[in-house]
Amino acid sequence: MFRRSIKSQLIICFFVLMLPVDAFLIVNNGYAKDVVRLKVSETYRNTLDIFVGQTDRNLQQINDYLYKMSVLDSDAGLLMSFPYGSDNYVLTKIRLQNKLNRDIGFYNLIDTIFLYRENDIIFSTTAPNADKYRSTQQLLKKDVRQFVDQAVSDQMLAQDKWMLWHDDLVAGSDFLLKLSEVSPGLYMGAMIRVADILDLLSIQWDYGGIGEGAIYRQDGDRLRERLGVPKQESGEGVALDQVRLQEGRYQTVTDKKSGKRYLLMNRPSGMADVTVSILVPESYLLQGLSYFQKVIYFVEFGIVFIFALYLFFIRRMVFKPLQQLIVGMKKLSRGMLDVRIKTNQNEEFIFLANTFNNMAEQIKTLKIGMYEEQLRAQKMEFKQLQAQINPHFYANSLNIIYNFAALKDHDSVKRMALHLADYFRFIMRVNRDSISLGEEMRHIENYIEIQKFRFPxxxxxxxxxxxxxxxxxxxxxxxxxxxxxxxxxxxxxxxxxxxxxxxxxxxxxxxxxxxxxxxxxxxxxxxxxxxxxxxxxxxxxxxxxxxxxxxxxxxxxxxxxxxxxxxxxxxxxxxxxxxxxxxxxxxxxxxxxxxxxxxxx
Structure with missing residues (x-):
C-alpha cells in the first residue's frame, strides 16, 4: 500500500533522479583527485629522480677519486713499503694527510676521508669543531677494522656500492661508507653522513606544508632526521616508521598517529642500499579541490532542501485534501452518510469536494428510500402470509367444529372454539413488526391444540x-x-x-x-x-x-x-x-x- 501512494512514488522518483547525479558528482570528485595525484606525482617524481640521480653521480665521483688515489697516487703506493714509524713513513704520511685535507674540500658530500693500515689511521674530516673531530677519530679507531671485515665478507671492495653503517658517535648515527684496497693491508675509504643528504633533500621538501623528505633502508626502516632539527619541526613531522617501498608512480599512506593521508613516492639509489622518499600531504595537493567539494555538498544539500520545501507544498496543496477525500470515502463506505468534506485549497479539490458531498447526500437519500421500500415489502410479505394461512386453516377448523357438533360433543366444541378464537385473535392483532418469543410460543400452543382435535x-x-x-x-x-x-x-x-x-x-x-x-x-x-x-x-x-x-x-x-x-x-x-x-x-x-x-x- 505504501509503494502505491503518490507520496511514496514522488519520494522514490526523487531518489531515482538524485542517485545518478550524486554518483556522477562522487565519481567526478574521485576522478579529479586521481588526476591531481597523477599530475603532481609526475612533477615530484621528476624532481626526485633528478635529486637521486645527482646524488648517485656524486657518489660515483667519490668512487673515482678513491680509485685514482689507490692506483695513481705514488705516496699511497709507497706507504706500505716503509717500515712503520720510520722517517720515510712519517714524511709519506704527512704528504698523504695534506692531500686528504686538500681534496676533501672538492666534494661537498664527503664528511671524512681516511687511509687505514694496521695500527695506523690517516684521516681528514669536515668537522667544524674539536668535539666532532674527536668523535670521528674515536669512530675510526673503534669500527675501521669492522669496516674492512664487512667489506671483504660482502665483496664490496671491488664494487661501486656504498655500505650503510650506524654508530651513535656520528651526528645523526647513520652514514654511508666506501672502501677501496690500495695495496695488501692498506685501505682507503670515505664516509658520508645520511644527515647531510637529508639536509640537501629538505631544501626542496621540508618547506612549510609542501611535504617532507626521508631516507629508508631497503627493509623499510626510516633513517635518522636532519641534524639539530626536532622531528616536530621538520616539515609535517610524519611518524611513518614503516613504509612499503613498492615500485610505481606513487602510493597513498596514512600516518598512524595523526591519521593524515600522504602521497608517498620512492626512488631507490643505484649506489647504496637506501631509498629516498618524499611525502606530500593530500591536504596540500587537494587544497584547490576542497572548495569544489564544498560546492558539491552545498548543491546536494540545496537540492534536498528544495525537495523538502516542494514536498511540504505538495502535502499542503495535494496530499492533505486528497487524504481528507480518502477518509471521507472510507467513512461513507462504512455507512456514515453524514460525512462531508470542506476544502478551499484549489479549484480542482473544491470541485471534488462538492461532487463528493452531493454524492453522499444522494446515497443517503437513496438508502433511506430503499429502507422504507424494504419496510413496505416486509409488510406486504406479512399480509400475503396472513392471506395464505387464514383461509386454509379457517376452513379446516370449521370442519372440526361441525364434526364435534354433529357428535354432540359440546365440551370439545367449546375447547375447540376457545383455541380457535385465541388463534385468530392473535392473527388479527399482529400488525406490529415484532412480538416476544413467549407470545409466539403461546400462538404455536393454540395451533397445536387445534391440530390435536384432528389427530387425537x-x-x-x-x-x-x-x-x-x-x-x-x-x-x-x-x-x-x-x-x-x-x-x-x-x-x-x-x-x-x-x-x-x-x-x-x-x-x-x-x-x-x-x-x-x-x-x-x-x-x-x-x-x-x-x-x-x-x-x-x-x-x-x-x-x-x-x-x-x-x-x-x-x-x-x-x-x-x-x-x-x-x-x-x-x-x-x-x-x-x-x-x-x-x-x-x-x-x-x-x-x-x-x-x-x-x-x-
Whole structure:
C-alpha cells in the first residue's frame, strides 16, 4: 500500500533522479583527485629522480677519486713499503694527510676521508669543531677494522656500492661508507653522513606544508632526521616508521598517529642500499579541490532542501485534501452518510469536494428510500402470509367444529372454539413488526391444540425454551409456519405418534450474541430435491405451494437482519424427521449472557 501512494512514488522518483547525479558528482570528485595525484606525482617524481640521480653521480665521483688515489697516487703506493714509524713513513704520511685535507674540500658530500693500515689511521674530516673531530677519530679507531671485515665478507671492495653503517658517535648515527684496497693491508675509504643528504633533500621538501623528505633502508626502516632539527619541526613531522617501498608512480599512506593521508613516492639509489622518499600531504595537493567539494555538498544539500520545501507544498496543496477525500470515502463506505468534506485549497479539490458531498447526500437519500421500500415489502410479505394461512386453516377448523357438533360433543366444541378464537385473535392483532418469543410460543400452543382435535392421541409438541428468553423480540410468525409445515409434510404415517420439538438457546461467536431456535420432528423429513432448493434459497416447484409460508419467513428474516440471520434445513439421519435451525442476532439491550455454542443441523 505504501509503494502505491503518490507520496511514496514522488519520494522514490526523487531518489531515482538524485542517485545518478550524486554518483556522477562522487565519481567526478574521485576522478579529479586521481588526476591531481597523477599530475603532481609526475612533477615530484621528476624532481626526485633528478635529486637521486645527482646524488648517485656524486657518489660515483667519490668512487673515482678513491680509485685514482689507490692506483695513481705514488705516496699511497709507497706507504706500505716503509717500515712503520720510520722517517720515510712519517714524511709519506704527512704528504698523504695534506692531500686528504686538500681534496676533501672538492666534494661537498664527503664528511671524512681516511687511509687505514694496521695500527695506523690517516684521516681528514669536515668537522667544524674539536668535539666532532674527536668523535670521528674515536669512530675510526673503534669500527675501521669492522669496516674492512664487512667489506671483504660482502665483496664490496671491488664494487661501486656504498655500505650503510650506524654508530651513535656520528651526528645523526647513520652514514654511508666506501672502501677501496690500495695495496695488501692498506685501505682507503670515505664516509658520508645520511644527515647531510637529508639536509640537501629538505631544501626542496621540508618547506612549510609542501611535504617532507626521508631516507629508508631497503627493509623499510626510516633513517635518522636532519641534524639539530626536532622531528616536530621538520616539515609535517610524519611518524611513518614503516613504509612499503613498492615500485610505481606513487602510493597513498596514512600516518598512524595523526591519521593524515600522504602521497608517498620512492626512488631507490643505484649506489647504496637506501631509498629516498618524499611525502606530500593530500591536504596540500587537494587544497584547490576542497572548495569544489564544498560546492558539491552545498548543491546536494540545496537540492534536498528544495525537495523538502516542494514536498511540504505538495502535502499542503495535494496530499492533505486528497487524504481528507480518502477518509471521507472510507467513512461513507462504512455507512456514515453524514460525512462531508470542506476544502478551499484549489479549484480542482473544491470541485471534488462538492461532487463528493452531493454524492453522499444522494446515497443517503437513496438508502433511506430503499429502507422504507424494504419496510413496505416486509409488510406486504406479512399480509400475503396472513392471506395464505387464514383461509386454509379457517376452513379446516370449521370442519372440526361441525364434526364435534354433529357428535354432540359440546365440551370439545367449546375447547375447540376457545383455541380457535385465541388463534385468530392473535392473527388479527399482529400488525406490529415484532412480538416476544413467549407470545409466539403461546400462538404455536393454540395451533397445536387445534391440530390435536384432528389427530387425537397422535400428535404432541415439546417446548424447551428457558424463561429468560421468553421476553426476546423477534419478527411476527417466525416459528409457526415451520411447525405447520412439519405437521402437513412430516405427519404422513398417521398410525405412528408424531412429535414436534421446539428448543431455544442463546450462544455467542465471540463478537455477538445470537438466539438459536430449533424445530424438529420425527416424521418423513425433507425430500432431497426440496432440501437442496431450500438451502440454496431456490424457488420451489408449483406442486410445493404449501411450503410457501416458510419461504416467506426466510425472506422476511433476510430483509430484517440481512446476513446476520441464518436458516438451515436438514434431516435427522437414521432417526428420520426434519430439522430447521433459525439463528437470529441479539441486540445489546437483551442483556443476556451467552450460554454456549449451538450445533448446526
Amino acid at each position: 392421541n397422535k400428535l404432541s409438541c415439546s417446548v424447551d425454551v428457558p424463561d429468560h428468553l421468553q421476553a426476546l423480540q423477534l419478527p411476527t410468525l417466525s416459528l409457526q409456519p415451520f411447525v405447520e409445515n412439519a405437521i402437513i409434510h412430516g405427519f404422513v404415517n398417521r398410525r405412528k405418534p408424531f412429535l414436534v420439538e421446539i428448543v431455544g438457546r442463546q450462544f455467542s461467536d465471540g463478537r455477538q450474541s445470537f438466539l438459536a431456535l430449533t424445530i424438529r420432528d420425527n416424521g418423513a423429513g425433507f425430500a432431497p430435491d426440496v432440501l437442496e432448493r431450500l438451502n440454496d434459497r431456490a424457488p420451489l416447484p408449483q406442486t410445493e405451494s404449501s411450503r410457501l409460508g416458510i419461504m416467506n419467513v426466510v425472506q422476511r428474516l433476510q430483509l430484517r437482519y440481512g446476513e446476520a440471520a441464518a436458516i438451515e434445513f436438514g434431516n435427522q439421519g437414521e432417526e428420520g424427521g426434519a430439522a430447521v435451525l433459525i439463528r437470529l442476532p441479539l441486540g445489546e439491550e437483551a442483556g443476556i449472557q451467552p450460554e454456549g455454542e449451538v450445533a448446526h443441523v
